[in-house]
Amino acid sequence: MQHHDDPWRWLEQIDTDESRAWVAARNAATEAELEADPRFAPLRERLKGILDSSDKIPYVGVHGGYCYNFWRDANHVRGIWRRTTLAEYRKPAPNWDTVLDLDALARDENENWVWAGVSWLEPDATRCLRCLILLSRGGGDAKVVREFDLALPGFVADGFTLPEAKSDVSWIDRDTLFVGTDFGPGSLSESGYPRIVKEWKRGTPLAAATTVYEAAPGDMAASGYQDNSPGWERAFVLRQIDFYTSELFWRRGDGLQRIDKPIDASAFALRDQLVIELRSDWTVDGVTYLQGALLATGFDAFVAGSRAFEVLFAPTPSTSLDGVAATRSRLLLTVLDNVKNRIVELRHEDGGWIRREVAVPGIGSLGVSALDSDHSDDYFLTVTDFLHPTTLYLMHAGRDDREPLKAMPAFFEAEPYDVSQHTATSGDGTLVPYFVVTRRGASAGASNPTLLYGYGGFEVSLKPFYSGMTGAAWLEQGGTYVLANIRGGGEFGPRWHQAALRQHRQRAFDDFIAVGQDLIARGVTTPQQLGIMGGSNGGLLVGAALTQRPDLFGAVVCQVPLLDMRRYHLLLAGASWMGEYGDPDDADDWAYLARYSPYHNVRPGERYPPVLFTTSTRDDRVHPAHARKMAARMLDQGHDVLYWENTEGGHAGAADNAQTARMVALTYTFLLRQLGAHPVQDASRLANSASQVGSIST
Numbered sequence: 001m002q003h004h005d006d007p008w009r010w011l012e013q014i015d016t017d018e019s020r021a022w023v024a025a026r027n028a029a030t031e032a033e034l035e036a037d038p039r040f041a042p043l044r045e046r047l048k049g050i051l052d053s054s055d056k057i058p059y060v061g062v063h064g065g066y067c068y069n070f071w072r073d074a075n076h077v078r079g080i081w082r083r084t085t086l087a088e089y090r091k092p093a094p095n096w097d098t099v100l101d102l103d104a105l106a107r108d109e110n111e112n113w114v115w116a117g118v119s120w121l122e123p124d125a126t127r128c129l130r131c132l133i134l135l136s137r138g139g140g141d142a143k144v145v146r147e148f149d150l151a152l153p154g155f156v157a158d159g160f161t162l163p164e165a166k167s168d169v170s171w172i173d174r175d176t177l178f179v180g181t182d183f184g185p186g187s188l189s190e191s192g193y194p195r196i197v198k199e200w201k202r203g204t205p206l207a208a209a210t211t212v213y214e215a216a217p218g219d220m221a222a223s224g225y226q227d228n229s230p231g232w233e234r235a236f237v238l239r240q241i242d243f244y245t246s247e248l249f250w251r252r253g254d255g256l257q258r259i260d261k262p263i264d265a266s267a268f269a270l271r272d273q274l275v276i277e278l279r280s281d282w283t284v285d286g287v288t289y290l291q292g293a294l295l296a297t298g299f300d301a302f303v304a305g306s307r308a309f310e311v312l313f314a315p316t317p318s319t320s321l322d323g324v325a326a327t328r329s330r331l332l333l334t335v336l337d338n339v340k341n342r343i344v345e346l347r348h349e350d351g352g353w354i355r356r357e358v359a360v361p362g363i364g365s366l367g368v369s370a371l372d373s374d375h376s377d378d379y380f381l382t383v384t385d386f387l388h389p390t391t392l393y394l395m396h397a398g399r400d401d402r403e404p405l406k407a408m409p410a411f412f413e414a415e416p417y418d419v420s421q422h423t424a425t426s427g428d429g430t431l432v433p434y435f436v437v438t439r440r441g442a443s444a445g446a447s448n449p450t451l452l453y454g455y456g457g458f459e460v461s462l463k464p465f466y467s468g469m470t471g472a473a474w475l476e477q478g479g480t481y482v483l484a485n486i487r488g489g490g491e492f493g494p495r496w497h498q499a500a501l502r503q504h505r506q507r508a509f510d511d512f513i514a515v516g517q518d519l520i521a522r523g524v525t526t527p528q529q530l531g532i533m534g535g536s537n538g539g540l541l542v543g544a545a546l547t548q549r550p551d552l553f554g555a556v557v558c559q560v561p562l563l564d565m566r567r568y569h570l571l572l573a574g575a576s577w578m579g580e581y582g583d584p585d586d587a588d589d590w591a592y593l594a595r596y597s598p599y600h601n602v603r604p605g606e607r608y609p610p611v612l613f614t615t616s617t618r619d620d621r622v623h624p625a626h627a628r629k630m631a632a633r634m635l636d637q638g639h640d641v642l643y644w645e646n647t648e649g650g651h652a653g654a655a656d657n658a659q660t661a662r663m664v665a666l667t668y669t670f671l672l673r674q675l676g677a678h679p680v681q682d683a684s685r686l687a688n689s690a691s692q693v694g695s696i697s698t
Contacts, residue, residue: 044665051657138618139650178224191576193221242579292493320493330397341366411468424518450525456488456508457537459497473668486511535559543598555674565597571623
């Protein structure tokens, strides 16, 4: 198939003089307009105070008996990696030991390092001496890998290291890694991810690593990992065909034995059990297990041919499985029930599973993470919603008592606001839930400035969350905030996601539009004061809503978006998303993609609401050309467009707190200007309160 004529194709070149000049000119125009607004500077300072505050919760992972935390504030712009004991962590002001100062490392090495995580070697409960530290230049997905000795602490001379790539590494033992990286021509998938898994021995060159598995050239990725649960040590290789289909192999000696699960199901070993989560109905031995169910069976029995399962979770029309966590003796299921969480605890005893509901707060969102799944039944519980600051508890499997560990301070006054849940009727009659956060007593027909946020893809669930950023930048400015649970997400399990997959994508857009229409019909807002915002796949969502119903919205914020659905699969990681959207080179797929691709459906002469596009030069997941080309085309057609591209930050759009504060302040200044929001308090209070608040995500 021939590509459509694309006069803005040159903007796909990230760093040419021409493309950099275009970005610089657009950034200058946007900054001149928005940063001159008297609301911008105090809002940016307020948001930076939130992000830099010492009162934010220092979330930790427990490894080798220590609680590890990565921390950024005004004094640690790039951040420090630090640790303390659990006994210290229980204190209001723990005594932390710095393990790695990223600001100092970046300074010493003259590199723009951004923290990208850790891969752990955990030999037992008391010793955890080695790890692999992942560092990104500027915040992209590509990472440098370096071995680190926690006993020093410091990097290991002549240790395991990998140059910058989208690598996948994990420990087999102290002297051996599974490694997938850029081994040279043909070693990466079309999406840029490793498709070859090798075993790499300490002291040998990477070129001498032995191949364990090689995925097909058209696959998304391949990886290896070691399960070191005491007494149940096993190695596995995962062939990720696309986002939703995979094969799992058990490595036995030098051979691989395929785990005979459905190709679109996920599976993992849990000591003597095999646990399988279904994305489609599965009929085996005359029994049908439902899409969205979680099953368990004996690992050895399954490998030997048995197909006798116990159903650990069975979905209903209103419930889905939101998460699974394992402690030493329990399995903890986080269930989503009409977009509200509850927790079920399971223990395997005498050949069967015993379940109980855990007594937890019945509001908002719950998150569970085990402290040490091999040696402890302790776990962390986070509780959050739109108006109550997030609280972190320590809990113990088998009990309901909660020990409060940390809590966010209140970043905005919650008392004036109410949260309600409603449903809109989509074009095909489907009921679509959404949450509304608004000032108590706001009267219908009062023309409330309203921000509607959505995502609608990749089985991602949007749940209530506490955000000082949203509170400070929008609610306190008189705005109403709306979170839409449209199809394409995971709020009601795989069926909710698959209902808007590939040729059915329009349903997600219809759902989002239906929520907007419902807000207007109920008198919450008017089209002139209804703004929409979304990022990544959500950027595609608001791009489609913009081009399909420009009359319905007063402003659009489109962040790190997909917009050119003709070429998305040729840009960076785009090929890995064809399971979600389809293949533009297939005539049948392009027929439906062309109907909604925002880049191909924006028209001269149409009256569109003002749009702000934001992205990052260093985003190596969703190419910045999507936003660049869409902005260029709309500007060429005479539409009202602002564009801002951060030079760092990867797919998150910002690499440190100052960049995040600036980006968010630009975004909300744009919305405040376009939608006519008026602050609840004056600007002097907004500026003075910057030192009194803590950090939360945007």
